[in-house]
Amino acid sequence: MVYRDRDGRRKIVITGLKFGNIYVAVQPKRGCTGTGCDGGVCKVLHDPECPPTHHYLATYKYFREIGDVIVHVGTHGTLEFLPGKNVGLSGRCYPDILIGDIPHIYIYNSDNPPEGTVARRRSYSTLIDHMQALMVDAFPQELETLSKYVEEYLKEMDPSRRHQLEHLILEEVKRTDIKGLSERVREMEERGTLHQGFREIFEDIRNV
């Protein structure tokens, strides 16, 4: 997140998109190993000692300088959990350093009052409650068996079981007509090209 411009000056990159006079950005990373994630690094999120990165500090400094207000959208960011005192923060506590005196609005889950209170006390925010996300089972029941076979197929090493699973998967594709593929499977059956064509069908159903 640091680069050197044409004149050799070192600069920090602040990511985001501008929409008129609104600047939209993802909260900077507190610590993250990306695809190499093993859960260890994000423990730093609640670490009471570990300071935020230079990039994190620079991002909020930039927002304070260009903006009239900061709006955090969504619940449980990282800013209000940065090191410092629990209440009555001083100028040496990180949330205070970062948010400074810019007005701070926080759109927060109305069902999380304890951590909402932390956001209010430690980052001087005004909370606007948002509704909870509703959880529904979005997975169609009739694809349950197919899904199980596919999962097993991805792990299975034994050639004879793999062979068997290819048949079972194609049977399920026929039965459920997922993505309208049943006709193609029937044609493959008639031509006796089931196993040659399997890979293609398999990729197709996995890219729903």
Place this chain on the structure above:
Amino acid sequence: MKRYIEDVLSGRDIEDKGLKEKILEIDRRIEDSREIERVLRAFDGRYIEPGPSGLITRGEGGYTTYR
């Protein structure tokens, strides 16, 4: 349950009056959301009144968002 909700919300009657009341009440709380309006109000530096927290689908206390 889905049938009951559909019936109540499209104005039809269902047998269970208690359930009907509850469906209408939760629907009112969902429809009552004014988050955007309140964010704009906060932009103007105006007061955001406090209110009870909790799940919109739980409790008797008229939980609403946007506060």
